[in-house]
Amino acid sequence: MSREQTLELSWIIPSALIPIALLGLLLYAYVTHGIHVPGQEGMIDPRAISQIAPFNAPGVVQTGPGTYQATIVGKMWTFEPKEIRVKAGAEVTFVASSADVIHGMRIQGTNVNIMLLPGQISRKTARFVKPGEYLLICHEYCGIGHHLMSGKVIVE
Ligand SMILES: [Cu+2]
DSSP states (O other): OOHHHHHHHHHHHHHHHHHHHHHHHHHHHHHHHOOOSOOGGGBOOGGGGGGSTTTTSOEEEEEETTEEEEEEEEETTEEESSEEEEOTTEEEEEEEEESSSOEEEEETTSSOEEEEOBTBOEEEEEEEOSOEEEEEEOOSOOSTTGGGOEEEEEEO
């Protein structure tokens, strides 16, 4: 084998192995962690969101000792509700969606950073240990009132 062929092979082999390795990682994530694209079970009709549970009653409900579910609807240009109140130490599962366009939801100081897509239910759980106010903002440009779209999580 000539020097040129060896050099060429040293580029061709990795460029074939990299996609195979990435596919392997995707399969690994699917099999061991159950990570996959959203399924039909997380879909709703965004035009009927105000009639579909739990979005027909946005707000916080206690689901167990120290656990809560916060249902949030993002719409131009507000969150419903704008204020969520929980006790310190609470584990809150946010169940959110959008009534119109694509919004984002980021809660300062937590790992909550999700997209609110019309027709899709997003879920994320966070624990609030320290009392205080946590700013909740839309992080996806959603129109002229985007900069006004905020809320807060109050931990008592
Ligand atoms: Cu926005």
